[in-house]
Amino acid sequence: MKRLRIGLVGTGPWASSTHAPALAAHPEVEFSGVWGRRPEAATALAAAHAATAYAEVDDLFAASDAVAFAVPPDVQAPLATRAAAAGCHLLLDKPVATTVTAARDLTAAAETAGVASVVFFTLRFDGATAAWVTEQAATDGWFTGRADWYGSFYAADGTSPFSSPWRARRGGLWDVGPHALSILMPVLGDVTDVTAAAGQADLVHLILRHSGGASSTATLSLTAPAKAAGVTVELRGEAGTALMPSGGGAVDAFRSAVDALLDAARSGRSHACDVRFGLRVTEILARAEE
Structure with missing residues (x-):
């Protein structure tokens, strides 16, 4: 079967440590190239994987059947909307956007173009955690759930590769909140109501009611003490x-997300973690933020 040409938008830590290596090594993928907001970084990342660096993002779209994104969500949304309009399948990062309007525009563009989409919620593509979600979703009688996501991304000396401006600005609600929802919703059902309360720094507590009748809580932070x-x-x-068991490596999980996009693109069947699910997550988080 013909290999799918997949390009990469982004040159940051996730792009270099996870996305590019997985795309370059995948036997059913032709790594078609890289575009980034810093041309010198795009050139270096492309050279490391024998790919082409593009000066214009639309040229990358033209050379690709699909595009993977590793950029901040409010950069991703308009670029992915353009990629969909160019006929490219979409391998998106979470959250797909941090405004409902941008997420809806992206979803509409993907649906109008008829392109496949997969959103990389890491634990939904990790072997152990994905199997656990499937098992629990097939089990009846859940009463409640809780998801505690305590990240410690910000090194005291500011050297953490994950201490990006958008994470510092949007906090745990938008960075790890999508992970929590991606695990709770397939098991307990869609979120029908959300209540939110703030704690110290970026700490947020959510109380969620689900369509299946259960309720759950989520505690989200990127600024927890390292030992916590x-x-x-x-x-x-x-x-x-x-x-839930511990997950494995991000590269293996991303490789599974690539497999999911390949299947969706070839079969025409939507994946459970498609852009519509990404939109729903953005709607819930935006409501919580309000």
Whole structure:
């Protein structure tokens, strides 16, 4: 089967450590090139993987069947909208946007163009955690759940590669909130109501009601003390208590997301984590922010 030409938008830490290596090594992908807001970084990343660096993003779209994105969400949304209009399938990062209007515009563009889309919610594509979600979604009688996401991204000396301006500005609600929703919603159902309360720094507590009748909580932060960092997802119900296992590496998970996009593009079947699901996550987080 013909390999899919996939280009990459972005040259930051995720692009260089996860996206580019996975695309370059995938046997069913032709890594078609790189575009970034810093041309010198795009040139270096493309050279490291024997790909082409593009000075204009529309030239990358023209040379690609699909495009993967590793840029801040409010940069991603308008560029991905243009990529969809150019006929490119979309491998998006989460959140797809931080405004409902931008997320809806992107979703409409993908639907109008008829392109496939997958949003890279990391734990939905990790082997162990994805299997756990599938197992719990097939189990009836869940009463409640909780998702605690305590990140510690900001090194005291400011050297953390993840201390990006958009994360500092939007906080845990928008960076790790999508992860929590991507795990809770497939098991407990769509979110029908959300209440939010702020804690110290960027800490946010959410109380969620789900369409299946259960409720859940999510605690989200990027600024937890280093010794307090960690992720816990727990479900309680008629079957007892279920605790989500630890995930594996991001490169393997991203490779699975690439596989999912290939399948969606070739089969025409929508993936559960498509742009419409990404839009729903943005709608819920925007409501919580209000």
